[in-house]
Amino acid sequence: GENVEQHPSTLSVQEGDSAVIKCTYSDSASNYFPWYKQELGKGPQLIIDIRSNVGEKKDQRIAVTLNKTAKHFSLHITETQPEDSAVYFCAAAVGGYKLSFGAGTTVTVRA
Amino acid sequence: EAGVVQSPRYKIIEKKQPVAFWCNPISGHNTLYWYLQNLGQGPELLIRYENEEAVDDSQLPKDRFSAERLKGVDSTLKIQPAELGDSAVYLCASSLLAGGRDTQYFGPGTRLTVL
Numbered sequence: 001g002e003n004v005e006q007h008p009s010t011l012s013v014q015e016g017d018s019a020v021i022k023c024t025y026s027d028s029a030s031n032y033f034p035w036y037k038q039e040l041g042k043g044p045q046l047i048i049d050i051r052s053n054v055g056e057k058k059d060q061r062i063a064v065t066l067n068k069t070a071k072h073f074s075l076h077i078t079e080t081q082p083e084d085s086a087v088y089f090c091a092a093a094v095g096g097y098k099l100s101f102g103a104g105t106t107v108t109v110r111a
Numbered sequence: 112e113a114g115v116v117q118s119p120r121y122k123i124i125e126k127k128q129p130v131a132f133w134c135n136p137i138s139g140h141n142t143l144y145w146y147l148q149n150l151g152q153g154p155e156l157l158i159r160y161e162n163e164e165a166v167d168d169s170q171l172p173k174d175r176f177s178a179e180r181l182k183g184v185d186s187t188l189k190i191q192p193a194e195l196g197d198s199a200v201y202l203c204a205s206s207l208l209a210g211g212r213d214t215q216y217f218g219p220g221t222r223l224t225v226l
Contacts, residue, residue: 004153034214043115043202043217044154089153097142097206098167099215101153 002027004092006102014110019077021105023090026071030092033066033073034099038087047088048075080109113137115218117203123224129191132221136184136205143180144215145171145188146202154202154217160186190223198225 003026013019025033031052036044050057050064050073057064061080066073073092077084087106091099116135124130136143142161146154157176159167162183171178175194180186190197200220206213 036217041219043204043219045217046214049214091153097144097159097215098156099154101155103152 002030002092002094002098002100004090004100004102006090006105008105009103010106010108012108012110013080015080015082017080019075019080019084019107019109021075021088021090021107022072023074023092023102024070024072025092025100027092027094028068028071029094031095032093033064034091034093035062035064035075036089036091036101038089038104044089077107080107082109082111085109115203115205115216117201117218117221119221120219121222121224123226124193125226126195127192129189130193130223131190132188132201132203132223134186134188134203134218136186136203137207137216140205140207140216141183142206142208142213143186144204144206145178145186146204146217148200148202148220150199157188193223193225195225198223 006023034049037047038044061078063076087104089104090102093099144159145157148154158171160180178188200222202220204215204217206215
């Protein structure tokens with residue numbers, strides 16, 4: 001089955017700086033790559049996703065890049081704010097529904 | 112629009128006792144998922160329903176876990192009997208389209224502690 005590895009496990013950044021989280025996947029058939037943000041006591045919330053026919057996607061301060069050849073994808077958060085502090089999960093799926101999640105990255109934005 | 116509703120939010124039981132979790136998906140969403148999330152890990156799919164049919168239950172430990180989605184709306188996940196290793200957060204998610212080609216929206220989860 002699909003195996004998703006996520007790095008780093010923790011990330012501390014100064015407010016206003018950028019944060020980058022990287023994930024690799026094993027199944028070359030995977031074609032859907034969402035990113036979720038999970039705050040304490042809440043369920044994961046989709047923040048951005050990318051499909052295999054697109055190399056990059058941006059939504060305000062958040063961007064995701066995908067390199068299918070290398071089987072890795074990354075999340076970029078620019079101009080970080082305290083409310084960006086949370087656990088971020090990457091995931092990969094073939095066909096869209098059977099998501100395999102990474103282990104998560106705990107992001108702390110220092111004021 | 113109301114999100115995915117789960118209850119209870121927290122449950123503490125002793126091992127060997129039964130426990131049940133309830134999920135109400137977003138109105139109109141045909142597909143419903145149950146996930147297990149262990150501490151410090153990402154969610155893992157247990158079962159997926161399309162309407163009232165369980166189309167993927169390959170990851171559900173059927174010796175002690177069961178689920179149902181009567182009438183294709185609400186769903187219940189049951190564990191009987193619970194074991195210490197079942198302590199985790201149980202997440203419910205739903206999506207609009209069949210076949211899973213759509214965003215999954217998660218509920219807040221039920222945190223289970225087995226003593």
